[in-house]
Every structure is written in C-alpha cells, then in structure tokens.
Amino acid sequence: MAQPSNGFFGRDTLLGAFLLLLSILIMVLRFDDGLANLRQGSLAVVSRLEAPLSNVRVFRQALNTNRELQQQNILLQDELNRLRSAETQNTILRDLINFQDGSTLDLLPVQFQSKSIFSPNPTGSITAGSELDVELGDPVIHPQGIVGRVILTTRHRAQVMFYSHPNFRVSAKILDSRATGIIRWDLQNNQSMILDYVPLTIPVQVGQEVVTSGFSEQFPENIPIGIVESVERQPDQSSWVITVTPSVDLNRLAEGFVVLNSQDSVLQGEVNP
CATH class of the missing domain: 2.40.10.350 (Rod shape-determining protein MreC, domain 2)
Known part of the structure; x- marks a missing residue:
C-alpha cells in the first residue's frame, strides 16, 4: 500500500492549524462584548466599594489620631498635675520660710x-x-x-x-x-x-x-x-x-x-x- 507524501501531510497540518486559529479568533470576537460588559461591571462594583473602603480608611486614621491625642492628653494632664503640686509645695515652703524669718523663737x-x-x-x-x-x-x-x-x-x-x-x-x-x-x-x-x-x-x-x-x-x-x-x-x-x-x-x-x-x-x- 502506498504512503502519502510528506508535502501533502504538511499542507493538512498547516490547514488544521489555520482553522484552529480562525476558530479561536471568531470565538474571541464573538465574546468581546461580554468581556467588555464584564469589565464595566467590575469597574462599577469597584467604584461602589471604593467609597465605603475609603470611609473605613478615614475612620481608622481618625481612630489612630484620637488614640495619639488621648495619650498626649494624659501626658499633658500628668505634667499639669506635677506643676500644680510643685507650685503648692513652693507656696508651703515659702510660708514656712516667712514664718521662721518673722519669728523670735529658735x-x-x-x-x-x-x-x-x-x-x-x-x-x-x-x-x-x-x-x-x-x-x-x-x-x-x-x-x-x-x-x-x-x-x-x-x-x-x-x-x-x-x-x-x-x-x-x-x-x-x-x-x-x-x-x-x-x-x-x-x-x-x-x-x-x-x-x-x-x-x-x-x-x-x-x-x-x-x-x-x-x-x-x-x-x-x-x-x-x-x-x-x-x-x-x-x-x-x-x-x-x-x-x-x-x-x-x-x-x-x-x-x-x-x-x-x-x-x-x-x-x-x-x-x-
């Protein structure tokens, strides 16, 4: 039985490859509108989620800022209490010194x-x-x-x-x-x-x-x-x-x-x- 020639076999392979590529191209062109719609839908979902996510980000930043302000307030309050205590102590010591200086007692x-x-x-x-x-x-x-x-x-x-x-x-x-x-x-x-x-x-x-x-x-x-x-x-x-x-x-x-x-x-x- 005679075998097909190499040239004939190569043409079939090229033709099959060409048809496969053509079918893929047709399929992509056919679903291009769907992909565009999917892309638009994704953009719409992302745009809808962006505002809440942005609010969450702002809220977290506000929480961090509030926490830092609270810590600074505690430090300032502590410093104020120390200053008040020092002022009170200075007043007491000043009164004691004045009393001693003004007394005739030993x-x-x-x-x-x-x-x-x-x-x-x-x-x-x-x-x-x-x-x-x-x-x-x-x-x-x-x-x-x-x-x-x-x-x-x-x-x-x-x-x-x-x-x-x-x-x-x-x-x-x-x-x-x-x-x-x-x-x-x-x-x-x-x-x-x-x-x-x-x-x-x-x-x-x-x-x-x-x-x-x-x-x-x-x-x-x-x-x-x-x-x-x-x-x-x-x-x-x-x-x-x-x-x-x-x-x-x-x-x-x-x-x-x-x-x-x-x-x-x-x-x-x-x-x-």
Missing part, C-alpha cells in the same frame, strides 16, 4: 516621716533628734498653730505626741479676754478640743480665737490653738464647756518646727499668729 524646721493620728495614742515621727538639740518636752508647731510636743528622742529622729493624744494638756487663753484654762482632746467626738476651767463669770463667744497662755513651762505665749466652736453650760457646774476646733489639720500635716530652748522662749519671745 525654730528648727522638720518633716513628718510617719503619723499614726487614728490610733488610740496619736503620735508622729520627725526628721530631727538629739544631734540637732531636740529635747524631751520641746513644743512642735506649725505656722497655723500648735501640733504637739516631743516625747522621745534618738540621735536623728524624735517622736511627737499630737494635740489629739489623750494625755496632751496645755495652758490656754481666749485671745482678747481674761478667760484662761486647760486644753485637752475631746475623746467623745474625737474631732475637737475642750477648753476646761473657764468660769461662768467670764463671757465667751463662738468664733473667738484660743491661743497658748504662756503659763506652760514649754509652750511660748500666743501660739494659735483653735477657734471656739460652741459654748455650753452644764447643770451644777461653775465653768463653761467650750469646744474648740483645732487650727492645724493633722491629716494634711507634713512639715513643722520644733521650738528649741523652749523654756527660754517662754520668757523671751512669742509666736506671731
């Missing part, structure tokens, strides 16, 4: 390291001791008034009995009055003092100032103690029951002064209220 500035003002026997620890000539019985005061007295000393520290201690007593008088008595802490309400032994024959009014009388062996005269809060008369008693609000708030107390050589100070000087 005053040693101290800080309170610890306070137990709510215990049955309120005391505190100060940053000065016998090395700085702090002695037992020395008065401890503040520019606003009386604080207590030293009851224990070491070389670098001392313990102070606050005016709210059950055993604290000091001779006192009502300013611009002949009334004198003894100040003690009111153990019943635990918020104020009591001025005892003021006779009923001496008039006392609410709002009058109570100061040290100078009759004490330690406390100089005219150190502020408090303000008369109430005046009552008890049956079968010959003296007033006088309630006094302390001038110094022990809760806020952080600094003060020890009156050195207090026995000499009783004779030589007084505190300017």
Whole structure:
C-alpha cells in the first residue's frame, strides 16, 4: 500500500492549524462584548466599594489620631498635675520660710516621716533628734498653730505626741479676754478640743480665737490653738464647756518646727499668729 507524501501531510497540518486559529479568533470576537460588559461591571462594583473602603480608611486614621491625642492628653494632664503640686509645695515652703524669718523663737524646721493620728495614742515621727538639740518636752508647731510636743528622742529622729493624744494638756487663753484654762482632746467626738476651767463669770463667744497662755513651762505665749466652736453650760457646774476646733489639720500635716530652748522662749519671745 502506498504512503502519502510528506508535502501533502504538511499542507493538512498547516490547514488544521489555520482553522484552529480562525476558530479561536471568531470565538474571541464573538465574546468581546461580554468581556467588555464584564469589565464595566467590575469597574462599577469597584467604584461602589471604593467609597465605603475609603470611609473605613478615614475612620481608622481618625481612630489612630484620637488614640495619639488621648495619650498626649494624659501626658499633658500628668505634667499639669506635677506643676500644680510643685507650685503648692513652693507656696508651703515659702510660708514656712516667712514664718521662721518673722519669728523670735529658735525654730528648727522638720518633716513628718510617719503619723499614726487614728490610733488610740496619736503620735508622729520627725526628721530631727538629739544631734540637732531636740529635747524631751520641746513644743512642735506649725505656722497655723500648735501640733504637739516631743516625747522621745534618738540621735536623728524624735517622736511627737499630737494635740489629739489623750494625755496632751496645755495652758490656754481666749485671745482678747481674761478667760484662761486647760486644753485637752475631746475623746467623745474625737474631732475637737475642750477648753476646761473657764468660769461662768467670764463671757465667751463662738468664733473667738484660743491661743497658748504662756503659763506652760514649754509652750511660748500666743501660739494659735483653735477657734471656739460652741459654748455650753452644764447643770451644777461653775465653768463653761467650750469646744474648740483645732487650727492645724493633722491629716494634711507634713512639715513643722520644733521650738528649741523652749523654756527660754517662754520668757523671751512669742509666736506671731
């Protein structure tokens, strides 16, 4: 049987390839409109999604900006609080310096390291001791008034009995009055003092100032103690029951002064209220 020639076989192959390409071209041309429509539809979908996606992007940027602003606000608030605290501390220190400079007493500035003002026997620890000539019985005061007295000393520290201690007593008088008595802490309400032994024959009014009388062996005269809060008369008693609000708030107390050589100070000087 005779075999086909190579030339005839090559023409069939070329013809088949040409027809295949032609069919592909026809198919592409036929679906060109569909592809265009698909392309337009895709563009429409993308354009519709672009706005929400853009809003999401803007929203995320706003969240990041807000977070950064919050952090900056916290830092600024913290800085403001530090500045306010420094300003308050400077004011306190300035008042202490002015008080010391204007006083005729021998005053040693101290800080309170610890306070137990709510215990049955309120005391505190100060940053000065016998090395700085702090002695037992020395008065401890503040520019606003009386604080207590030293009851224990070491070389670098001392313990102070606050005016709210059950055993604290000091001779006192009502300013611009002949009334004198003894100040003690009111153990019943635990918020104020009591001025005892003021006779009923001496008039006392609410709002009058109570100061040290100078009759004490330690406390100089005219150190502020408090303000008369109430005046009552008890049956079968010959003296007033006088309630006094302390001038110094022990809760806020952080600094003060020890009156050195207090026995000499009783004779030589007084505190300017």
